[in-house]
Amino acid sequence: MSDRYEPQKIEKKWQAKWDEAGVDLPSEDPSDARKSYYCLEMFPYPSGNLHMGHVRNYCLGDVIARYKRMNGFNVLHPIGWDAFGLPAENAAIKHKRPPAEWTYHNIDQMRGQLKQLGLSYDWSREFATCQPEYYRWEQWMFIKLVEKGLAYRKEAEVNWCQPCHTVLANEQVVEGACWRCDTPVERKNLAQWFIRITDYAEELLNDLDKLSGWPEKVIGMQRNWIGRSTGTEVSFGVEGSEEVLDIFTTRPDTLMGVTYMAVAAGHPLAKRAAKSNSELAKFLEECSHISTKEADVALMEKKGMDTGFKALHPITGETVPIWVANFVLMSYGTGAVMSVPAHDERDHEFAHKYGIAIKQVIKPVDSEWNIQAAAFIEAGVLINSAQFDGLGSIDAKVAITEFLTSAGKGEERVQYRLRDWLVSRQRYWGAPIPAIHCDGCGIVMVPEDQLPVVLPEHLQPTGGASPLTECEEFVHVDCPKCGKAARRETDTFDTFMESSWYMNRYTSPHSDDAMVDAAAMKQWAPVDQYVGGVEHAVLHLLYARFYHKLMRDAGLFTSEEGGDEPFRNLLTQGMVLKDGAKMSKSKGNTVDPNSIIEKYGADTARLFTLFAAPPEKDLEWSDAGVDGASRFLKRVWRLMESADIKPAGEDDAAAVKALRLTIHTTIGRVTHAFEQGYAFNVAIAALMEMTNALSAFEPKGEKGVAVVREGLEALAAMLVPFVPHFACELGERMGMEKMAVVADWPAVDESALVQDEITLAVQIQGKRRGEITVPKDADQDAVMAAAESDASIAKWLDGMQIVKVIFVPGRLLNIVVKPA
RNA sequence: GCCGAGGUGGCGGAAUUGGUAGACGCGCUGGCUUCAGGUGCCAGUGUCUUCACAGACGUGCUGGUUCGAGUCCAGUUCUCGGUACCA
Numbered sequence: 001m002s003d004r005y006e007p008q009k010i011e012k013k014w015q016a017k018w019d020e021a022g023v024d025l026p027s028e029d030p031s032d033a034r035k036s037y038y039c040l041e042m043f044p045y046p047s048g049n050l051h052m053g054h055v056r057n058y059c060l061g062d063v064i065a066r067y068k069r070m071n072g073f074n075v076l077h078p079i080g081w082d083a084f085g086l087p088a089e090n091a092a093i094k095h096k097r098p099p100a101e102w103t104y105h106n107i108d109q110m111r112g113q114l115k116q117l118g119l120s121y122d123w124s125r126e127f128a129t130c131q132p133e134y135y136r137w138e139q140w141m142f143i144k145l146v147e148k149g150l151a152y153r154k155e156a157e158v159n160w161c162q163p164c165h166t167v168l169a170n171e172q173v174v175e176g177a178c179w180r181c182d183t184p185v186e187r188k189n190l191a192q193w194f195i196r197i198t199d200y201a202e203e204l205l206n207d208l209d210k211l212s213g214w215p216e217k218v219i220g221m222q223r224n225w226i227g228r229s230t231g232t233e234v235s236f237g238v239e240g241s242e243e244v245l246d247i248f249t250t251r252p253d254t255l256m257g258v259t260y261m262a263v264a265a266g267h268p269l270a271k272r273a274a275k276s277n278s279e280l281a282k283f284l285e286e287c288s289h290i291s292t293k294e295a296d297v298a299l300m301e302k303k304g305m306d307t308g309f310k311a312l313h314p315i316t317g318e319t320v321p322i323w324v325a326n327f328v329l330m331s332y333g334t335g336a337v338m339s340v341p342a343h344d345e346r347d348h349e350f351a352h353k354y355g356i357a358i359k360q361v362i363k364p365v366d367s368e369w370n371i372q373a374a375a376f377i378e379a380g381v382l383i384n385s386a387q388f389d390g391l392g393s394i395d396a397k398v399a400i401t402e403f404l405t406s407a408g409k410g411e412e413r414v415q416y417r418l419r420d421w422l423v424s425r426q427r428y429w430g431a432p433i434p435a436i437h438c439d440g441c442g443i444v445m446v447p448e449d450q451l452p453v454v455l456p457e458h459l460q461p462t463g464g465a466s467p468l469t470e471c472e473e474f475v476h477v478d479c480p481k482c483g484k485a486a487r488r489e490t491d492t493f494d495t496f497m498e499s500s501w502y503m504n505r506y507t508s509p510h511s512d513d514a515m516v517d518a519a520a521m522k523q524w525a526p527v528d529q530y531v532g533g534v535e536h537a538v539l540h541l542l543y544a545r546f547y548h549k550l551m552r553d554a555g556l557f558t559s560e561e562g563g564d565e566p567f568r569n570l571l572t573q574g575m576v577l578k579d580g581a582k583m584s585k586s587k588g589n590t591v592d593p594n595s596i597i598e599k600y601g602a603d604t605a606r607l608f609t610l611f612a613a614p615p616e617k618d619l620e621w622s623d624a625g626v627d628g629a630s631r632f633l634k635r636v637w638r639l640m641e642s643a644d645i646k647p648a649g650e651d652d653a654a655a656v657k658a659l660r661l662t663i664h665t666t667i668g669r670v671t672h673a674f675e676q677g678y679a680f681n682v683a684i685a686a687l688m689e690m691t692n693a694l695s696a697f698e699p700k701g702e703k704g705v706a707v708v709r710e711g712l713e714a715l716a717a718m719l720v721p722f723v724p725h726f727a728c729e730l731g732e733r734m735g736m737e738k739m740a741v742v743a744d745w746p747a748v749d750e751s752a753l754v755q756d757e758i759t760l761a762v763q764i765q766g767k768r769r770g771e772i773t774v775p776k777d778a779d780q781d782a783v784m785a786a787a788e789s790d791a792s793i794a795k796w797l798d799g800m801q802i803v804k805v806i807f808v809p810g811r812l813l814n815i816v817v818k819p820a
Numbered sequence: 821g822c823c824g825a826g827g828u829g830g831c832g833g834a835a836u837u838g839g840u841a842g843a844c845g846c847g848c849u850g851g852c853u854u855c856a857g858g859u860g861c862c863a864g865u866g867u868c869u870u871c872a873c874a875g876a877c878g879u880g881c882u883g884g885u886u887c888g889a890g891u892c893c894a895g896u897u898c899u900c901g902g903u904a905c906c907a
Contacts, residue, residue: 004901044829218823221902237846249907262907337907346905417906473871599847611845612832620832624846627858630844636862672836682834685844692844761840766888768840806887811839 005637007601011725015118022742024120026076028523033772034475037073038524039065040503042532042540045082046106046128050113051584052576054610055593056619060573060680061531062119063721069120070745072722076524078506079114079121080212081107083130084430085495089461092429099429103130113593117602118724120741125509129498132731133504135431136452137515137677138497143434143445144554150196151423153435153443157266157330158422160188165465166426167192187288189266193424193433193491201416204545213569215616218537223525225538227417234338234410236261236800237312238269239319245269245311248415249494253405256385257340259351260310261322262304266330269322273307278323280305287326302327302350314409315400316386325350327641333415343374343655348375361385362393365466421543423494428459428466430492438479438486447480453488466490498549499540500717503527503566518557526563534572541570571678574618576609583621588756591621603723604630610722611684633726636715639695640730643708649700656707657687659697663711664752670718671745682723687718709734714746761816762787764796780807 008162018024027034032667041061044054065077081103088099095102109129114121127134159168161178166325168178168185178185184507197204205226208219208765231250238245245261249741265287274281283305304325311322327335341351341358349356360371362380369376379393388396404410431454432447444455456474458465468474468490479486501515507524508517526548532540540793548566552559575582578589596605608629613619666686673683690711700706712734720740731740759773760783774783784805787793800817807813 143901217824217902224823224903227906231907245862247907251907327907329906332906334907344907346907415906419905496837550895565857614833617833622832622846625832628845634860667838679834681832685834688844759840762889763840766839771840804887806839808839810889813897814887 004632007603010600010729011116011602014725014728015115016156017728018120018741021739023739025122025124027074028520032074034072034074034442036076036523037068037529038076038507038527039068039529040078040506040527042530042536043080043082043087043499043502044110045087046110047087048106048109050110050595051354052591052621053610055117055605056573056576057531057533058114058117058119059606059609060571060678061529061681061762062117062614064529064531064678065120066721066724067745069741070717070743072744073291074126076506077508078122078125079119080126080502080506081128082499082502083107083128083809084492084498084807086427086429088429089427092461093463098458098460100130103128116597117606121443125506126775127132127505127509129431129495129502130455132452132454133512134170135493135498138501139446139453140433140448141515141550141554142225142493143448145195145550149198150550152196152264153191153193155189155191156194156422159185159193160190161185163708164748166412167422167424183219192422195423196419197421198416198418200546200549201228201418203544203549205707207565210565211570214567215570215572218534218570218572221537222542225385225418225542228419229415231413231415232397232404232410232754233334233413234314234404236314236338238322239310239312245322245336246334246679247336247338248413249338249735250338251343251397251408252400253379253382253391254343254361255300255315255400256341256382256388257339257342258313258320258338258360259341259357259359260320260339262325262328262339263307263322264328264330264335265326267324267328269309269333270307270324271335273309273324277308280307283324285686287324302346302353304354306352309735314404314407321356321571323354331419334507342371342378343375343728345375345377347758359384362516418745422493423497424491425494426466426490428461428468430495431455431498432468432490433489433493435489436477436479436486437489438484440484441479441481441486444479444481446773450480450576455492466492468492470691479586496540496543500543501551503530503544504548504551504562514556515551516556516562518561521562522558522560526559526565527558527567529569529571530567531573533575537572541567543586549703574613574614576619576621580620596626600626600630602623603726603727604633606722607633610680612681614681615678615702632691633723636691636726636730639691640712640733643705643712645699646700647702647705651699651701653698653703656703659693659707659711660749660752661755662690662693663707663714664748667714667746668719668748671748678751683718684722687715690715717739717743717746758810761812762790762793763812764793765816766814769796771792780805780813783807783813787815
């Protein structure tokens, strides 16, 4: 049986065999004693073609799924499509075809590409999020959230892109401009739908501690994003009025140093002042066009205008001017701040510019400070603060907050940077928001029995407003409450909504009486291993964590059934680079997976992406490296063919023993690489080493042939996760009973690891001077004797006095000497 | 500015967690095979000294701990990611 290695042929063959045998399907039979394991990769957006980033992502997940199966787990490994989104609308405009058509076509194409890679998915669970059977539950959930007050509609300052005619999420604003048309975004007040993620801020923050299987980096980013800070809310009075001006500060100790207040351009007080002040109105208008580009923001000139209003200090009763400032954000805190130029750099700069007083109230513990030259922003001792004089900053924060609390003018408060999640989009290709606008009843949610609100799929976007707004059959509806003619909401959900719960839906993808089935959740959820790009560290991964808790609190499953967190372990893979840069069409440095599979086969493509870098690091594409991967497989192939020999002599017993040692240490090393953080590159390196050892060995007798066979069978099994088609073919040609993909993961034979003799390094003064071979149980004296009788070591001991000997059994002998 | 990760051959990267640095692969050099080779095989490949045998140096930099440090400690520098008028 001497054939060439023909990847295309054997890959097709094995894919068909796996399908036929159903080896990738998980079992839901309650009598199945295996432990459940849920492995998931971030599902793809059907953009049309698989790129190398996908290949890497899905290969990593597949390696884990296959490894777990071979280790006796009942593995759920599903796939589907994140099918709603903007690119479909862009393509629709370009090709003048509805986005649905483009999307379904792409799904068909990409499904074929995924299958070519030999990924072990349970395809029976596949779904696309643009199917009404899927998004109906999202609509159902949203209605529940509205009932609980966790979803609401309100007017807010949002990012607006005029040409695209929609609001954008912060993440869709790149350097101050729309990611699609590159037009600078405007801040606009619009009525939009939000979900109250801030209600869960505390739990989202605290539960980060439960995510021991997540990279520290991602946890840190989320913690940062949630941005918890503790401080004091203080109520200032407004002169000549009953109203109050609330502010949040983390530095209540500086309260006595307030010399002015600053409010955001969108603050009611600013708007009111502008009514009688055209100059100010102009300034507010200017502020609404401010770029949100980070660099600009940091460098932007700090500008302000006096509103003419005066605030009353809550302790002294003194009046201070209220200004509008372009650096105060309406969306953080109360949209107003107290300003203490003496102890805040920004306020200091502002006060200098506009000639506002600077009043020092904190001084360094034991030095002086020139407050006119620079703000003193550290903790210190209070001065000029009446009854609080002499207190340290920390004590003063408590004392002043207590004073305000008892006076009813303030209290301690926790403030988050996290904002409520804006989920409505003025887009067509998304899940309809199940709401109805009635002139008489206001906003009425669609009754449950009328779900789903199906998105008409035949509409043709043109680039302006969503075609939904002009689709009469969609918009016209009778009010469910009063029965009069009303209008459907034409906004659709942010597509992050769909990707926030798909991992749970996979546990019961066809359930039509519930969003998820609690029993299925109990069997599979949470995801044991999630694999995806770090670019979703905050957005998708935060939303999904949030949504999981929403589902739990909606009673869809309990903590015991589905967990409090959706993803137990997270592997964030690095990018695939070419010439040091991310692959992109515009840079022209892409490598097409199809052409690699065509030329080398899927197994080589898999092997290269897994070997070239550790999973979490960026991977530099190398054509030479792909050749190397291909060469390795050919080498194993030849080794397998040459192993088919008839023994005709006597083996070197020591060599046979040494080879068995190599085989079993390799099994240990590869297993260890899997268990210790998925070091697949190291695992493959170990398999290459073992292959080299097998190639170098020349069997002469029966024992030799048997040990080579033992090595090849172990190799076939351990290659399964990386190159499953190749491994199956290898196994079959070796005459293995079962398909390699369903074989057991090889076990280490401890007896093979026992050596009669071992080699120790010998050091003099900690420097390696030679090595000696001694019986495995040799004690220090015996090893010392062997070292002293070794010429290359003995010469270093000549004329020296031995001061100390360090003996590490099994490793080394270190002799410390000094001149005699 | 703040938070995080990291500096190991020509390159990607190993190092059992304080014990023989540079596994494995790529690249390169020489040789063999071949009509030919973008094939296969063999040998070599951290730097420097040396005909050789050997030896010295070597994990960003400076110190420290230790019989012994890529690994631990202190400081320093550079690179990369994230993030920011957040009050």
